[in-house]
Amino acid sequence: MKRDFSLIVLGVLLGAISMNIHLASRLDTLYLDREKLRVSLYETTERLKKIEAQWQDHRTMLVREVEIQFSKETQDVFLEVALRQAVIKLTQELVGEKLDLLSPYLAVQLLDRRIVEADNGRYRLFVRTLILSEKTTYILDYEPLTAQSDDEP
Amino acid sequence: MNKLLDTLVLNVFISCGVILGGTLLGSVGAVFTGQAPGHSMLELAGKLKIWALVAAMGGTFDTIKAIETGFLGWQMGVIAKQVLLILSSFLGAHAGYLLLLYIAGGNSR
Numbered sequence: 001m002k003r004d005f006s007l008i009v010l011g012v013l014l015g016a017i018s019m020n021i022h023l024a025s026r027l028d029t030l031y032l033d034r035e036k037l038r039v040s041l042y043e044t045t046e047r048l049k050k051i052e053a054q055w056q057d058h059r060t061m062l063v064r065e066v067e068i069q070f071s072k073e074t075q076d077v078f079l080e081v082a083l084r085q086a087v088i089k090l091t092q093e094l095v096g097e098k099l100d101l102l103s104p105y106l107a108v109q110l111l112d113r114r115i116v117e118a119d120n121g122r123y124r125l126f127v128r129t130l131i132l133s134e135k136t137t138y139i140l141d142y143e144p145l146t147a148q149s150d151d152e153p
Numbered sequence: 154m155n156k157l158l159d160t161l162v163l164n165v166f167i168s169c170g171v172i173l174g175g176t177l178l179g180s181v182g183a184v185f186t187g188q189a190p191g192h193s194m195l196e197l198a199g200k201l202k203i204w205a206l207v208a209a210m211g212g213t214f215d216t217i218k219a220i221e222t223g224f225l226g227w228q229m230g231v232i233a234k235q236v237l238l239i240l241s242s243f244l245g246a247h248a249g250y251l252l253l254l255y256i257a258g259g260n261s262r
Contacts, residue, residue: 027189
């Protein structure tokens, strides 16, 4: 009886593992799409909030959108999405700022050499290019910070 | 000599099993918690590699103690044996890691 039950549980586990291996790539894609949409939703919501708040000043040139690009090609798309999310949180304060009052030096210093946490790691950002306009664009580079992990024996 | 060979083969399979079992079952768990299974598989495989090595050797203290005894008593045979045990465990763990890497389609870290 116990043997049969154990065999059934083992069979269920093996089935779950095989199904997981078979569907892993599709589930990964769906997860990635969901995360991208979540970031996009957050970005759009924040932008909308700022623009609505600054509606009265719509004649002056304002930062309406902040775009983040990474200068180097990365193979870890999960990391890029996580970094983008972390950076967007930092740059949302720029949306709604008047362009003629915005200091380029401060805009660069907002992210340059800043350490952010993403995808279970810490990364130092470097601002390679900054384009200040209604659609402000940051072109960033990043490097991982190595530290002793807690889960090492 | 035969006993040593048996232990080496056992170590290879134990460490490989720790990696494969831990990662494959862990990724099933990742599905239940709404995470990406392929990505979790790669992360778990990387993290479990060192633990698989330790588990296959049955705790590191005996090995370290044997190496210490070997050094202090100039018994190079004992040290060589421990090094072989570590290497066999690493071999199994890395083989399991590579298998999972190819299954999940990731890049070696």
